[in-house]
Amino acid sequence: MRLESRVAIVTGAGGGLGRAHALLLARYGAKVVVNDMDQAAATRVADEIVAAGGEAIPVAASVTDEAAVATMIRGVMSNWGRVDILINNAGVLRDKTFAKMSLADFRLVLDVHLMGSVICTKAVWEIMRQQQYGRVVMTTSSSGLYGNFGQSNYGAAKLALVGLMQTLGLEGEKHNVRVNCLAPTAATQMTHGVLAEEALQRLDPKLVSPGLLALVGEQAPNRAILCAGAGHFARANITLTKGVQVGGDADAGEQVIAQWEQIGDRTDELVPAYGFKQAERELAAAGYVAGAMADR
Numbered sequence: 001m002r003l004e005s006r007v008a009i010v011t012g013a014g015g016g017l018g019r020a021h022a023l024l025l026a027r028y029g030a031k032v033v034v035n036d037m038d039q040a041a042a043t044r045v046a047d048e049i050v051a052a053g054g055e056a057i058p059v060a061a062s063v064t065d066e067a068a069v070a071t072m073i074r075g076v077m078s079n080w081g082r083v084d085i086l087i088n089n090a091g092v093l094r095d096k097t098f099a100k101m102s103l104a105d106f107r108l109v110l111d112v113h114l115m116g117s118v119i120c121t122k123a124v125w126e127i128m129r130q131q132q133y134g135r136v137v138m139t140t141s142s143s144g145l146y147g148n149f150g151q152s153n154y155g156a157a158k159l160a161l162v163g164l165m166q167t168l169g170l171e172g173e174k175h176n177v178r179v180n181c182l183a184p185t186a187a188t189q190m191t192h193g194v195l196a197e198e199a200l201q202r203l204d205p206k207l208v209s210p211g212l213l214a215l216v217g218e219q220a221p222n223r224a225i226l227c228a229g230a231g232h233f234a235r236a237n238i239t240l241t242k243g244v245q246v247g248g249d250a251d252a253g254e255q256v257i258a259q260w261e262q263i264g265d266r267t268d269e270l271v272p273a274y275g276f277k278q279a280e281r282e283l284a285a286a287g288y289v290a291g292a293m294a295d296r
Contacts, residue, residue, distance in 0.1 A: 001217050004029035007080045008216070009072075011063050011120060012090030014041025017139075017186050020205040021087050021212055026054035028213065030085065033076055034058045037090075063090045063116030066123075073123045083124045085135045085216045088117035088161075098152045106153040113139075113157035118164065125168075125177075134177035135216040138165045140225060141183055145236055158183075162225065162238070169223035170274060178222040180215045183236060184208040185229025207231045239269040240278060245285040 008025045012018040014036030026032045026049040034049070034056055036042040042058035049056035057079060061068035076083055092112045094105035117138055128134025143151045144158025162181055169179040186208050187200035211228040214220065225236040244263050246255045256263065272278060 001213055002029045003085075003216070006030045006084040006216075007033070007076065007082050008085035008087065009033040009035060009076065009083060009120070009124070010087040010089055011035045011116070012037075013045055013087075014038050015045075017184055017205045017208060018087075018089040019045050020186075020209040021089060022056070023048065023052075024206070024209040024212060025085065025087075025216070026052065026056060029054075031055040031080055032057075033072070035061060035063070035072065035090070037062055063088075063120050064111050066119050069119050069123050073127070077127070082131055083127050084131075084133055085137075086120060086124050087137045087139075087212065087216075088120055089139050090116050091139065093151075094153060095150045097150050101153060106156075109153035110157045110160075113154070114160045114164075117161055121164075121168065125172075128177045129172070129175040132176050134172065134175070135220050136165075136168065136172075136177070136179045137212065137215050138162070138179070138181045139184065140165075140181040142185070142227065145183065145225070165225075166223055166275070173222055178220045180221060180223065181225040182208070182211060182215065183225060183227040184211075185227075202230045204230075237271045239266070240272050240281075241266055241269045243281070243285070247286075 003025060006029070008030040010018050010022045010025065010032060013022040013034045018036070022032050022034050022045055032049055032054065034042045034046045037060065039058065039060035042060055046056035046058035057075070059072045059075065061072050063069060073083065090112060092109060094101070094109050096105065121136055124134070138161040140161050141154065141158040142148070143155040144160070144162065147155055165179045165181045172179055184205075185203055186205040187203040207230055208228040211226050211233055215224070215226060227234045227236050241264060244259050246252050246259065
């Protein structure tokens with residue numbers, strides 16, 4: 001797979017995962033915008049790409065700064081005329097238990113991970129729609145998918161990105177704009193102190209980045225969650241069990257409790273194609289037979 005005609009933006013690319021992502025995309029031929037808060041770090045990575053024979057532009061900007069992001073995108077369009085790939089990778093940690101966490105630290109993590117991804121994606125969305133091509137990758141995490149002690153802010157932001165991906169994937173599909181999530185495990189500044197040193201040695205960020213190739217190429221999926229770490233790759237899904245029709249009798253609450261195990265039985269569970277699938281199944285179970293709900 002080659003990416004010679006593609007222009008990619010990688011946020012938080014001055015080190016760690018972002019650097020590994022930028023280097024890999026450049027190695028496959030993409031022109032890369034290396035974004036980071038630290039100009040010197042962004043320049044070092046861009047210089048690495050250029051020294052290896054690639055094309056790269058370093059841009060220092062916070063993903064939470066709408067004006068700075070808009071300026072970055074104008075610069076990319078002026079230089080290269082298009083944006084094909086956006087890797088929303090920039091992030092920050094403020095780990096504490098919820099009882100000890102300040103609201104300021106909660107907001108900061110949501111602002112960087114969630115709103116930073118929203119701002120960057122919004123800045124390129126119409127460009128991708130107009131050119132009838134786009135590949136957007138949100139960086140989610142097992143902390144959001146499954147929870148991690150002391151990471152309520154991070155987990156909330158990361159699962160929110162899955163919801164964003166699911167909806168944007170639906171909205172962008174007819175314009176050939178595909179949106180996916182990458183859930184990495186890697187030794188970076190964000191994971192030092194969280195994982196044991198021996199584990200960190202096995203979690204080189206460059207072992208995650210190959211997963212990007214499946215998410216940004218011509219044949220990329222849409223609305224997939226790819227988990228990656230230490231060279232291992234897996235898919236995560238949000239599923240819906242078959243469930244039980246309880247109805248609305250006076251003892252409905254007691255029936256939910258009594259049938260809890262059956263309600264949670266994962267036999268024949270499915271991955272809904274869209275959010276209203278839940279409502280359609282519930283209406284069907286209640287005897288509503290007028291067909292699928294209208295398109296929205």
